[in-house]
Amino acid sequence: MVIDGLEVPDDGTEPADRAGDLLQRVAEGDQGAFARLYDLLSARVFGLILRVLVDRSQSEEVLQEVFLEIWQSAARFTPNRGQGRSWVFTIAHRRAVDRVRSSQASSDRDVRVGFRDLDVAHDGVAEQVELKIEGEKVQTALSALPEVQREALTLAYFGGYSQSEIAALVGAPLGTVKTRMRDGLSRLRIEMGVTT
Template sequence: MLVPVVIDGVEVPEDGTPSVDHAGELLVRSAAGDQGAFARLYDMLSPRVFGLILRVLVDRSQSEEVLQEVFLEVWQSAGRFAPNKGQGRSWILTIAHRRAVDRVRSAQASADRDVRAGFRDLDVAHDGVAEEVELRIEGKRVAQAVAALPESQREALTLAYYGGYSQSEIAALVGAPLGTIKTRMRDGLSRLRTEMGVTS
Protein backbone atom coordinates (compact mmCIF):
# COMPACT_ATOMS: atom_id res chain seq x y z
CA MET A 1 0.00 0.00 0.00
CA LEU A 2 1.35 3.43 -0.96
CA VAL A 3 1.72 5.95 1.83
CA PRO A 4 0.92 9.52 0.72
CA VAL A 5 3.57 12.20 0.99
CA VAL A 6 2.40 15.36 2.75
CA ILE A 7 3.60 18.68 1.36
CA ASP A 8 2.33 21.86 3.03
CA GLY A 9 -0.55 19.89 4.51
CA VAL A 10 -1.57 18.43 1.15
CA GLU A 11 -1.39 14.68 0.58
CA VAL A 12 0.40 13.72 -2.61
CA PRO A 13 0.46 10.08 -3.79
CA GLU A 14 3.86 8.45 -4.37
CA ASP A 15 2.79 6.51 -7.45
CA GLY A 16 3.48 9.44 -9.77
CA THR A 17 -0.16 10.14 -10.61
CA PRO A 18 -0.98 13.81 -11.09
CA SER A 19 -1.68 15.52 -7.80
CA VAL A 20 -4.86 17.42 -7.12
CA ASP A 21 -4.21 21.14 -7.47
CA HIS A 22 -5.71 22.28 -4.17
CA ALA A 23 -4.48 25.85 -4.64
CA GLY A 24 -6.01 25.90 -8.12
CA GLU A 25 -9.36 24.68 -6.79
CA LEU A 26 -9.32 27.37 -4.11
CA LEU A 27 -8.46 30.00 -6.72
CA VAL A 28 -11.43 28.97 -8.86
CA ARG A 29 -13.72 29.18 -5.83
CA SER A 30 -12.19 32.54 -4.84
CA ALA A 31 -12.90 33.85 -8.35
CA ALA A 32 -16.56 33.03 -7.71
CA GLY A 33 -16.45 35.19 -4.56
CA ASP A 34 -15.94 32.43 -1.98
CA GLN A 35 -14.20 34.28 0.86
CA GLY A 36 -13.79 31.10 2.89
CA ALA A 37 -11.87 29.48 0.03
CA PHE A 38 -9.66 32.57 -0.23
CA ALA A 39 -8.95 32.47 3.51
CA ARG A 40 -7.90 28.81 3.19
CA LEU A 41 -5.72 29.70 0.22
CA TYR A 42 -4.05 32.47 2.23
CA ASP A 43 -3.44 30.18 5.21
CA MET A 44 -2.04 27.47 2.96
CA LEU A 45 0.35 29.57 0.88
CA SER A 46 1.15 32.81 2.72
CA PRO A 47 4.20 31.39 4.60
CA ARG A 48 5.72 30.12 1.36
CA VAL A 49 4.89 33.33 -0.52
CA PHE A 50 6.33 35.46 2.29
CA GLY A 51 9.55 33.42 2.23
CA LEU A 52 9.92 33.99 -1.51
CA ILE A 53 9.35 37.76 -1.16
CA LEU A 54 11.72 38.03 1.78
CA ARG A 55 14.50 36.33 -0.22
CA VAL A 56 14.13 39.00 -2.92
CA LEU A 57 13.64 42.08 -0.73
CA VAL A 58 15.49 41.07 2.48
CA ASP A 59 13.64 43.85 4.35
CA ARG A 60 10.94 42.25 6.51
CA SER A 61 8.52 45.18 6.75
CA GLN A 62 8.58 45.73 2.97
CA SER A 63 8.10 42.00 2.47
CA GLU A 64 5.00 42.07 4.68
CA GLU A 65 3.59 44.94 2.61
CA VAL A 66 4.25 43.11 -0.64
CA LEU A 67 2.67 39.93 0.78
CA GLN A 68 -0.58 41.84 1.32
CA GLU A 69 -0.35 43.34 -2.18
CA VAL A 70 0.14 39.86 -3.65
CA PHE A 71 -2.93 38.38 -2.01
CA LEU A 72 -5.01 41.45 -2.85
CA GLU A 73 -4.01 40.91 -6.49
CA VAL A 74 -4.77 37.18 -6.18
CA TRP A 75 -8.26 37.96 -4.84
CA GLN A 76 -8.93 40.56 -7.55
CA SER A 77 -7.52 38.54 -10.45
CA ALA A 78 -8.34 34.95 -9.45
CA GLY A 79 -10.67 34.78 -12.44
CA ARG A 80 -7.64 35.03 -14.74
CA PHE A 81 -6.13 31.81 -13.36
CA ALA A 82 -6.31 29.09 -16.04
CA PRO A 83 -6.22 25.61 -14.44
CA ASN A 84 -5.32 24.02 -17.76
CA LYS A 85 -2.12 26.09 -18.03
CA GLY A 86 -0.44 25.30 -14.71
CA GLN A 87 -0.71 24.82 -10.97
CA GLY A 88 -2.35 27.43 -8.75
CA ARG A 89 0.63 27.45 -6.41
CA SER A 90 3.11 28.37 -9.15
CA TRP A 91 0.68 30.99 -10.54
CA ILE A 92 0.65 32.71 -7.12
CA LEU A 93 4.42 32.37 -6.65
CA THR A 94 4.93 33.98 -10.05
CA ILE A 95 2.76 36.94 -9.01
CA ALA A 96 4.72 37.21 -5.76
CA HIS A 97 8.07 37.17 -7.53
CA ARG A 98 6.94 39.80 -10.02
CA ARG A 99 5.64 42.05 -7.22
CA ALA A 100 8.90 41.68 -5.27
CA VAL A 101 10.99 42.52 -8.34
CA ASP A 102 8.72 45.51 -9.05
CA ARG A 103 9.34 46.76 -5.50
CA VAL A 104 13.12 46.48 -6.02
CA ARG A 105 12.83 48.40 -9.30
CA SER A 106 10.69 51.07 -7.65
CA ALA A 107 13.20 51.47 -4.82
CA GLN A 108 16.01 51.76 -7.37
CA ALA A 109 14.11 54.39 -9.36
CA SER A 110 13.61 56.37 -6.15
CA ALA A 111 17.30 56.07 -5.31
CA ASP A 112 18.22 57.25 -8.81
CA ARG A 113 15.95 60.28 -8.44
CA ASP A 114 17.55 61.11 -5.10
CA VAL A 115 21.02 60.92 -6.59
CA ARG A 116 20.06 63.10 -9.54
CA ALA A 117 18.53 65.67 -7.19
CA GLY A 118 21.68 65.69 -5.08
CA PHE A 119 20.02 64.35 -1.92
CA ARG A 120 22.87 61.92 -1.26
CA ASP A 121 26.52 62.43 -0.49
CA LEU A 122 27.97 60.44 -3.37
CA ASP A 123 31.54 60.68 -2.05
CA VAL A 124 30.54 58.75 1.07
CA ALA A 125 27.87 56.44 -0.32
CA HIS A 126 29.27 55.78 -3.81
CA ASP A 127 30.69 52.30 -3.21
CA GLY A 128 27.60 50.99 -1.39
CA VAL A 129 25.18 52.52 -3.91
CA ALA A 130 27.19 51.25 -6.88
CA GLU A 131 27.25 47.73 -5.43
CA GLU A 132 23.51 47.81 -4.70
CA VAL A 133 22.73 49.09 -8.20
CA GLU A 134 24.88 46.35 -9.73
CA LEU A 135 23.08 43.67 -7.72
CA ARG A 136 19.67 45.01 -8.68
CA ILE A 137 20.54 45.26 -12.37
CA GLU A 138 21.79 41.67 -12.24
CA GLY A 139 18.56 40.61 -10.51
CA LYS A 140 16.52 42.30 -13.23
CA ARG A 141 18.50 40.46 -15.93
CA VAL A 142 17.88 37.14 -14.18
CA ALA A 143 14.13 37.85 -13.87
CA GLN A 144 13.95 38.70 -17.60
CA ALA A 145 15.88 35.55 -18.51
CA VAL A 146 13.59 33.39 -16.34
CA ALA A 147 10.50 34.96 -17.94
CA ALA A 148 11.82 33.94 -21.38
CA LEU A 149 12.00 30.24 -20.47
CA PRO A 150 9.35 27.74 -21.63
CA GLU A 151 6.52 27.41 -19.09
CA SER A 152 7.52 23.92 -17.88
CA GLN A 153 11.12 24.96 -17.19
CA ARG A 154 10.07 28.26 -15.61
CA GLU A 155 7.58 26.49 -13.33
CA ALA A 156 10.16 23.97 -12.12
CA LEU A 157 12.81 26.63 -11.46
CA THR A 158 10.31 28.98 -9.79
CA LEU A 159 9.14 26.27 -7.42
CA ALA A 160 12.73 25.25 -6.65
CA TYR A 161 14.47 28.60 -6.24
CA TYR A 162 11.65 30.89 -5.18
CA GLY A 163 9.35 28.36 -3.54
CA GLY A 164 12.07 26.31 -1.84
CA TYR A 165 10.79 22.91 -3.00
CA SER A 166 13.01 19.90 -3.63
CA GLN A 167 12.98 18.17 -7.02
CA SER A 168 10.92 15.28 -5.66
CA GLU A 169 8.40 17.71 -4.12
CA ILE A 170 8.11 19.56 -7.43
CA ALA A 171 7.54 16.27 -9.25
CA ALA A 172 4.70 15.46 -6.85
CA LEU A 173 3.21 18.96 -7.06
CA VAL A 174 3.08 19.15 -10.85
CA GLY A 175 2.34 15.46 -11.40
CA ALA A 176 5.44 14.72 -13.48
CA PRO A 177 8.12 12.02 -13.10
CA LEU A 178 11.20 13.02 -11.11
CA GLY A 179 13.42 12.46 -14.16
CA THR A 180 11.33 14.90 -16.17
CA ILE A 181 11.67 17.57 -13.47
CA LYS A 182 15.45 17.06 -13.36
CA THR A 183 15.61 17.47 -17.14
CA ARG A 184 13.45 20.60 -17.09
CA MET A 185 15.63 22.16 -14.41
CA ARG A 186 18.89 21.18 -16.12
CA ASP A 187 17.71 22.53 -19.49
CA GLY A 188 16.28 25.66 -17.88
CA LEU A 189 19.52 26.41 -16.02
CA SER A 190 21.50 25.80 -19.21
CA ARG A 191 19.34 28.32 -21.08
CA LEU A 192 19.69 30.81 -18.22
CA ARG A 193 23.48 30.51 -18.33
CA THR A 194 23.41 31.14 -22.07
CA GLU A 195 21.08 34.16 -21.65
CA MET A 196 23.29 35.60 -18.89
CA GLY A 197 26.50 35.02 -20.87
CA VAL A 198 27.96 32.62 -18.31
CA THR A 199 30.53 30.42 -20.04
CA SER A 200 31.92 28.33 -17.18
Protein backbone atom coordinates in the same frame (compact mmCIF):
# COMPACT_ATOMS: atom_id res chain seq x y z
CA MET B 1 -15.28 12.29 -2.22
CA VAL B 2 -15.64 16.02 -1.48
CA ILE B 3 -13.57 17.70 1.28
CA ASP B 4 -13.70 21.45 1.89
CA GLY B 5 -15.80 21.71 -1.25
CA LEU B 6 -13.03 20.15 -3.39
CA GLU B 7 -13.13 16.84 -5.20
CA VAL B 8 -10.50 14.58 -3.59
CA PRO B 9 -9.56 11.16 -4.99
CA ASP B 10 -10.75 8.22 -2.85
CA ASP B 11 -7.15 7.05 -2.34
CA GLY B 12 -6.60 9.99 0.07
CA THR B 13 -4.24 11.97 -2.17
CA GLU B 14 -4.77 15.70 -2.70
CA PRO B 15 -6.11 17.05 -5.99
CA ALA B 16 -3.37 17.63 -8.56
CA ASP B 17 -3.73 21.38 -8.19
CA ARG B 18 -5.44 22.28 -4.90
CA ALA B 19 -4.37 25.92 -5.22
CA GLY B 20 -5.79 26.05 -8.74
CA ASP B 21 -9.10 24.62 -7.56
CA LEU B 22 -9.25 27.19 -4.76
CA LEU B 23 -8.36 30.03 -7.18
CA GLN B 24 -11.27 29.08 -9.40
CA ARG B 25 -13.59 29.28 -6.41
CA VAL B 26 -12.04 32.60 -5.32
CA ALA B 27 -12.81 33.92 -8.81
CA GLU B 28 -16.47 33.22 -8.04
CA GLY B 29 -16.22 35.27 -4.84
CA ASP B 30 -15.91 32.36 -2.40
CA GLN B 31 -14.40 33.91 0.75
CA GLY B 32 -13.91 30.53 2.42
CA ALA B 33 -11.84 29.33 -0.53
CA PHE B 34 -9.78 32.52 -0.28
CA ALA B 35 -9.12 31.85 3.42
CA ARG B 36 -8.07 28.26 2.63
CA LEU B 37 -5.82 29.49 -0.19
CA TYR B 38 -4.21 31.97 2.19
CA ASP B 39 -3.66 29.22 4.79
CA LEU B 40 -2.24 26.92 2.13
CA LEU B 41 0.23 29.33 0.53
CA SER B 42 0.87 32.40 2.69
CA ALA B 43 3.90 31.00 4.54
CA ARG B 44 5.67 30.00 1.32
CA VAL B 45 4.70 33.23 -0.42
CA PHE B 46 6.03 35.24 2.52
CA GLY B 47 9.29 33.25 2.41
CA LEU B 48 9.71 34.03 -1.28
CA ILE B 49 9.02 37.73 -0.77
CA LEU B 50 11.35 37.90 2.23
CA ARG B 51 14.18 36.32 0.20
CA VAL B 52 13.78 39.05 -2.41
CA LEU B 53 13.24 42.03 -0.10
CA VAL B 54 15.13 40.93 3.04
CA ASP B 55 13.22 43.58 5.04
CA ARG B 56 10.51 41.85 7.12
CA SER B 57 8.09 44.78 7.41
CA GLN B 58 8.19 45.48 3.68
CA SER B 59 7.72 41.76 3.04
CA GLU B 60 4.58 41.77 5.20
CA GLU B 61 3.20 44.73 3.22
CA VAL B 62 3.93 43.01 -0.09
CA LEU B 63 2.28 39.79 1.17
CA GLN B 64 -0.91 41.76 1.79
CA GLU B 65 -0.67 43.34 -1.67
CA VAL B 66 -0.19 39.90 -3.25
CA PHE B 67 -3.29 38.40 -1.64
CA LEU B 68 -5.33 41.50 -2.43
CA GLU B 69 -4.29 41.13 -6.07
CA ILE B 70 -5.18 37.43 -5.97
CA TRP B 71 -8.65 38.25 -4.60
CA GLN B 72 -9.18 40.89 -7.28
CA SER B 73 -7.74 38.99 -10.24
CA ALA B 74 -8.34 35.28 -9.54
CA ALA B 75 -10.55 35.16 -12.65
CA ARG B 76 -7.41 35.68 -14.75
CA PHE B 77 -5.96 32.35 -13.55
CA THR B 78 -6.08 29.84 -16.41
CA PRO B 79 -5.72 26.24 -15.17
CA ASN B 80 -4.60 24.86 -18.52
CA ARG B 81 -1.59 27.23 -18.57
CA GLY B 82 -0.04 26.04 -15.28
CA GLN B 83 -0.45 25.23 -11.61
CA GLY B 84 -2.30 27.62 -9.31
CA ARG B 85 0.65 27.65 -6.92
CA SER B 86 2.99 28.79 -9.72
CA TRP B 87 0.55 31.55 -10.69
CA VAL B 88 0.48 32.84 -7.10
CA PHE B 89 4.29 32.66 -6.79
CA THR B 90 4.68 34.57 -10.05
CA ILE B 91 2.48 37.36 -8.71
CA ALA B 92 4.43 37.39 -5.43
CA HIS B 93 7.80 37.48 -7.16
CA ARG B 94 6.69 40.25 -9.51
CA ARG B 95 5.36 42.33 -6.60
CA ALA B 96 8.57 41.82 -4.60
CA VAL B 97 10.76 42.78 -7.56
CA ASP B 98 8.56 45.83 -8.20
CA ARG B 99 9.09 46.88 -4.57
CA VAL B 100 12.88 46.48 -4.95
CA ARG B 101 12.82 48.51 -8.15
CA SER B 102 10.69 51.20 -6.53
CA SER B 103 13.08 51.42 -3.57
CA GLN B 104 16.05 51.52 -5.93
CA ALA B 105 14.45 54.24 -8.06
CA SER B 106 13.83 56.30 -4.93
CA SER B 107 17.41 55.80 -3.82
CA ASP B 108 18.69 56.68 -7.31
CA ARG B 109 16.65 59.90 -7.26
CA ASP B 110 18.13 60.81 -3.91
CA VAL B 111 21.63 60.13 -5.23
CA ARG B 112 21.01 62.16 -8.39
CA VAL B 113 19.67 65.05 -6.37
CA GLY B 114 22.74 64.79 -4.16
CA PHE B 115 25.01 64.74 -7.20
CA ARG B 116 23.17 67.70 -8.69
CA ASP B 117 23.63 69.55 -5.44
CA LEU B 118 27.34 68.73 -5.63
CA ASP B 119 27.47 69.83 -9.28
CA VAL B 120 28.54 66.32 -10.40
CA ALA B 121 27.04 64.91 -13.60
CA HIS B 122 25.36 61.50 -13.28
CA ASP B 123 23.29 59.64 -15.86
CA GLY B 124 21.86 56.29 -14.79
CA VAL B 125 19.48 56.00 -17.76
CA ALA B 126 21.79 53.68 -19.70
CA GLU B 127 22.11 51.37 -16.70
CA GLN B 128 18.33 51.29 -16.15
CA VAL B 129 17.71 50.56 -19.84
CA GLU B 130 20.26 47.75 -19.76
CA LEU B 131 18.62 46.16 -16.70
CA LYS B 132 15.17 46.43 -18.28
CA ILE B 133 16.37 44.85 -21.53
CA GLU B 134 18.07 42.01 -19.64
CA GLY B 135 14.89 41.36 -17.60
CA GLU B 136 12.81 41.25 -20.78
CA LYS B 137 15.29 38.80 -22.34
CA VAL B 138 14.93 36.48 -19.37
CA GLN B 139 11.12 36.65 -19.50
CA THR B 140 11.13 35.96 -23.23
CA ALA B 141 13.58 33.08 -22.84
CA LEU B 142 11.51 31.55 -20.01
CA SER B 143 8.32 31.79 -22.04
CA ALA B 144 10.02 29.82 -24.86
CA LEU B 145 10.55 26.83 -22.57
CA PRO B 146 8.09 23.95 -22.38
CA GLU B 147 5.63 24.39 -19.49
CA VAL B 148 7.10 21.56 -17.36
CA GLN B 149 10.63 23.03 -17.60
CA ARG B 150 9.40 26.59 -16.96
CA GLU B 151 7.37 25.44 -13.95
CA ALA B 152 10.31 23.55 -12.40
CA LEU B 153 12.67 26.50 -12.87
CA THR B 154 10.11 29.01 -11.59
CA LEU B 155 9.44 26.96 -8.47
CA ALA B 156 13.17 26.53 -7.82
CA TYR B 157 14.46 30.03 -8.51
CA PHE B 158 11.45 32.20 -7.70
CA GLY B 159 9.67 29.93 -5.23
CA GLY B 160 12.76 28.77 -3.38
CA TYR B 161 11.77 25.11 -3.47
CA SER B 162 14.28 22.25 -3.44
CA GLN B 163 14.17 19.65 -6.19
CA SER B 164 12.57 17.16 -3.78
CA GLU B 165 9.87 19.67 -2.84
CA ILE B 166 9.21 20.43 -6.51
CA ALA B 167 8.85 16.70 -7.22
CA ALA B 168 6.22 16.46 -4.47
CA LEU B 169 4.42 19.61 -5.64
CA VAL B 170 4.14 18.62 -9.29
CA GLY B 171 3.69 14.90 -8.62
CA ALA B 172 6.70 13.80 -10.65
CA PRO B 173 9.67 11.58 -9.73
CA LEU B 174 12.75 13.41 -8.44
CA GLY B 175 14.82 12.25 -11.42
CA THR B 176 12.25 13.71 -13.81
CA VAL B 177 12.34 17.07 -12.02
CA LYS B 178 16.17 17.09 -12.15
CA THR B 179 16.06 16.35 -15.87
CA ARG B 180 13.47 19.07 -16.50
CA MET B 181 15.60 21.61 -14.63
CA ARG B 182 18.84 20.57 -16.36
CA ASP B 183 17.23 20.63 -19.80
CA GLY B 184 15.42 23.89 -18.99
CA LEU B 185 18.64 25.61 -17.90
CA SER B 186 20.44 24.33 -20.97
CA ARG B 187 17.69 25.62 -23.25
CA LEU B 188 17.54 28.90 -21.30
CA ARG B 189 21.26 29.44 -21.95
CA ILE B 190 20.68 28.91 -25.66
CA GLU B 191 17.68 31.26 -25.69
CA MET B 192 19.73 33.89 -23.83
CA GLY B 193 22.69 33.48 -26.19
CA VAL B 194 25.07 32.37 -23.42
CA THR B 195 27.90 30.40 -25.00
CA THR B 196 29.82 29.17 -21.92
